[in-house]
Amino acid sequence: MPKRQTVYDWLERVEGLSGQFARAREAGCDAIAEESLAIMDREPLAVFDEAGNKRYDPGSISWNKGRAEHRLKLLACWNPQKYGSKVAVGGDPGNPVKVEIQSEADTYLAALLTNVELNKQVNANE
DSSP: OOOHHHHHHHHHHSTTHHHHHHHHHHHHHHHHHHHHHHHHHSOOOEEEOTTOOEEEOHHHHHHHHHHHHHHHHHHHHHOHHHHSOOOOOOOBTTBOOOOOOOOHHHHHHHHHHHHHHHHHHHHHHO
8 A cells, every 4th residue: 555645646746646536535435424324233232131131232332333423523524515514504584694703803902992982081071
């Protein structure tokens, strides 16, 4: 297997390789998603007590859940458009969504302007 940097060097030099690489990456992500489904579809480890009653090992369930979730989280980072959470924000036409952003600079500027106004008032009263 070549080193990662070697592959990236090839992508820059070999024409058409980047498209093939992108398709291979997408196929690999789909394979990981299918693997995650297979992990969750697999029956967990069964254990039997002294009476012969079957139950599922909670550690096995937790371990497989972690394995599947880890793959899905990686996919969401690698390809958020396809595997990430979709968030839609909207308002009705009569009451649109209002976005306000306040930074520390805004707070400082507001305090500075208030101070200037107070100084003007003090100077006007003298």
